[in-house]
Amino acid sequence: MTDQAHAQAARTPKMLIEEMNRTRTPQDTAAVWFLGQESVVIKGGDRIIYVDPYLSDELEQKAGIQRAYPAPLSPSDVGNADAVLITHEHDDHMDLTTISVIAKQNPCTIFVAPGCCHAAMREAGVAEDRLYAAECDRWKEYDGFRLKPIPAAHEELEETEHGHRYVGYMIDMNGVMIYHAGDTVVYPGLLERLQEQPIDIGMVPINGGDAFRRQDGIVGNMDFREAVKLASAAKFDLTIPLHYDVFAWNGERPGYFIDYCYEYDPYLKTKVMARTERMIYVKD
Template structure:
């Protein structure tokens, strides 16, 4: 049985990552939906937003995108990175300022992106298509030691491009006997539980900031509520969940205490994504 442990550390995340990826599977939160996953000597980064590009973009808008806390590190401080995954084209998941710096520093680094976001990715990262690994829902790929299962996500809707490709994706990531599911930005939709359960994750990384009509009418798509995320994990027989996508922008978040209080009553092992914590998956 795979067990999830939380290991606090006092040093800056940059110092922790400077040691390089070790054995086993460990996760570190980067804020919003971003994570570093160190798995058996390889480092995968998913949805890193480590700049202030959105604060600049929305400087004069009604909803400020100033960070509630500083980024935990800079793109250069991520150290060796073997693969980057982006779940969709929104800038807090596919941030050009973060990804272009990684691409320049690591010329062999490839980026997994939705096929529907190909043009966004090339423009923002400053790459030609040769360094993109384009995927769509239903794809299965082996990339190095990663077994990637690509699933649908509904960031308000199950949106497709003109070619029928899904704009929003979730990723099932298999590392040997450890299986992690990152939903991307999503809300509930028909068939979701069956799709995830077939992958049989040990751990779910799920957004919990929810949604509102006021934000929707202002152009900001919503996500799972905390209660919906817990219910989804239970329906999919996922033993452990890390709640994320909070604490970045004041207009679109959830109180940390609400997550912590829910963890005491949840029928699953529920953790709040936090800085200064290594989430370690152990077991056979």
Template sequence: MKRDLAAEIAATRLPDDAVAIWSLGQCGFVMKHGATTIGIDLYLSNWVYELVGEPWSRTAPPPIEPEALPPLDVVLCTHHHEDHMDKRTLTALRWKEGAKLVAPRAHLPLLREWGFADSSLVGMNHGETVRLPGVDILAFAGMHADFERDAEGNHHFLSYGLTLGEIVLYHAGDTIGFPELVDWVGAAKPDAAFLPINGRDYRRTAAGIVGNMNYREAADFANDIGTKLVLPMHYGIFRHNDENPAYFVDYAYQTYPELPFHLMRLGERFVYWKAPSAE
């Protein structure tokens, strides 16, 4: 029998030292902590294919329609690639009263064009923090080959540290690893890190597809920032821009045998519980 994912999200109740995470594909997740429900980089349409055609068809349909999700308190977008800042999904979501859409400040003009009011938008740039009901957000700059900024110096690619009670989650969005990012994120002491593993190569670069950490870099980065858990992402939706997550498992197992990780299936609920400190 097919699970009612929307009902599962709405009904999930956890203690304050735990957060529920649902994988919705690519880099998209819903997180629930207490009464706060958050979405990030939700790609629940086939908009990339609608815009450019093959080879950008999905390998699997979305696990839920955007309008079927329970009303959300906060939605974050790390950058404007259509599989991370998806117009079809964002304009179909249901929102709680006073809900906020958080995105790089460089992309606010586009979101206004899509019909979002200034009162619902929160623009961020590297190093900035914002406190919203149920979550504190810290923005870090990301990059592909180089930092990309608008004319005012606002970064196009961000990643976010989310503090939910005593739990700190890091969502990398699209980025390669670089020494400054290790320092920034490591200082935030993330309990769990969502990291891309799809990598980059000559053929994809020649086709205009900018790349991210590969599976080795993701494991190395996770080890260097000292996270307690790695949740690999950015795989399983586009066949030509993909990676086998088993490669991450093998490399992490061989290189960092004490590094915890979990591979999430599409639509899966995973509960992260923060164990009490031994200190």
């Protein structure tokens, strides 16, 4: 292990949170931290957004499913969330244990999620006046950023009485446009939605899906080839792969994603993030 890797591995939750708080992001820059699976933290200006924070052992408690490595933060470490975005109700995305703690100790945090998630989130302690619906295909202004939820197909588009069951998010903050896909395959109309605005950072799942996992009730996503082709067609300035590392039986090797980038579009800029790594994006 390199000295840099040793230093990365030795970082405590307190050090990670302090790094988020002290990181400065001038106009047209954004900072991203990778927490595993599809959990990321994004900072632009003085606003910090957590997307799908999966920081507990929720799945181990419910189904005996263990994480491949411990969460880099515990729910009680999160005292700096201005917003929490939830893409759908699966436990590794809508982690109610984490949501409950964040809601309790962060009285100003807002939460955005598909409407079908709201009842469970209210039961977890999220106040009604802090909980917003992810209404697809329309921009909504918040304090310091704006959002446009994008329908996601995990593996199919599904609508409930409350709207789309699965979503991704367009996040426009500090002059940087970010797309977090959530869990999705590439469906008719997704590319056209993404081409409506230039996307600086695109974050996409790469773990794919197969018949054997479906037999076990594991719903799939786009695979690494589809992720590369979508990023290339949508002209993301930078592409970050997600959803490959927390569960060995439902992951992928990110090296396959990089290899296919080189084969399919060698000019496509990509970044495989180390656990807890901070990346600072500077818009050209």
